[in-house]
Amino acid sequence: DRLPEGTLISWDGGDFVHWGRCIVPANVPGGWMRLGPLATIGAALPNAIAMKAAAPDRPVLLITGDGAFGFYIAEIDTAVRHKLPFVIVVGNDGAWGLEQHLQTVVGREVACQLRQTRYDLVVKGFGGDGELVDSPYQLPAALDRGFASGVPYCININLRAHPSPFAEWQLE
Numbered sequence: 001d002r003l004p005e006g007t008l009i010s011w012d013g014g015d016f017v018h019w020g021r022c023i024v025p026a027n028v029p030g031g032w033m034r035l036g037p038l039a040t041i042g043a044a045l046p047n048a049i050a051m052k053a054a055a056p057d058r059p060v061l062l063i064t065g066d067g068a069f070g071f072y073i074a075e076i077d078t079a080v081r082h083k084l085p086f087v088i089v090v091g092n093d094g095a096w097g098l099e100q101h102l103q104t105v106v107g108r109e110v111a112c113q114l115r116q117t118r119y120d121l122v123v124k125g126f127g128g129d130g131e132l133v134d135s136p137y138q139l140p141a142a143l144d145r146g147f148a149s150g151v152p153y154c155i156n157i158n159l160r161a162h163p164s165p166f167a168e169w170q171l172e
Contacts, residue, residue: 002140002143003059003061003143004059004147006058006059007058007059007061008028008030008032008055008059008060008061009026009031009032009061009062010044010045010047010048010060010061010062011032011033011034011063012035012041012042012043012062012063012064012065012068012069013035013040013041013044014041014064014091015065016063016064016065016066016093016159017063017064017065017068017091019091020063021034031051031058033047033051040071041065041068042064042068042069042071042072043071043072044064044068045062045064045069045072045075045088046072048060048061049075049079052079052085052086053082053084056084059086060086060087061086061088061089062086062087063089063091064088064089065090065091065092066091066092066114066117067114069119073119074126076127076152077126077127080126080127080128080151080152084152085149085151085152085153086153087143087155088123088152088153088154088155089143089155089157090119090155090157091159092158093159093160118132118156119154119156120155120156130154130156131155131156133155133158134157139155139157143155
């Protein structure tokens with residue numbers, strides 16, 4: 001209920017995203033886009049740009065993990081150049097979370113660690129804006145600032161890894 005009415009949501013892949021997909025309902029027809037069976041992680045960023053281009057008067061929210069966001073991050077330049085504002089929420093645990101959880105179960109973790117890059121600063125570098133969030137209590141005001149900003153706005157959420165319900169189901 002914190003999102004502006006009619007918000008279109010583009011969901012990426014990754015374990016962080018599964019948390020949101022468990023609790024955010026799909027209330028807007030055509031406004032809850034997730035990666036389909038032929039898509040790849042990272043595609044939610046270009047999808048969000050397309051959603052905003054197709055519906056410029058509607059708010060758009062991209063929800064992604066730190067690994068997935070890095071795939072097409074240069075497309076932030078496209079959004080800035082074409083004046084397509086939207087809010088990006090990046091769950092940043094510094095890891096390929098789902099793979100890390102799955103590999104831990106089999107007893108060997110390989111190449112799952114990432115740097116906890118300040119994606120809000122990267123988006124600023126492309127001409128957007130953003131901020132770092134370290135507490136869930138900071139998120140509502142950050143969302144408000146993001147939707148009011150008029151530019152691509154990245155809310156980089158530092159978090160600790162914890163398996164989502166989807167990951168736990170996969171681990172059973």
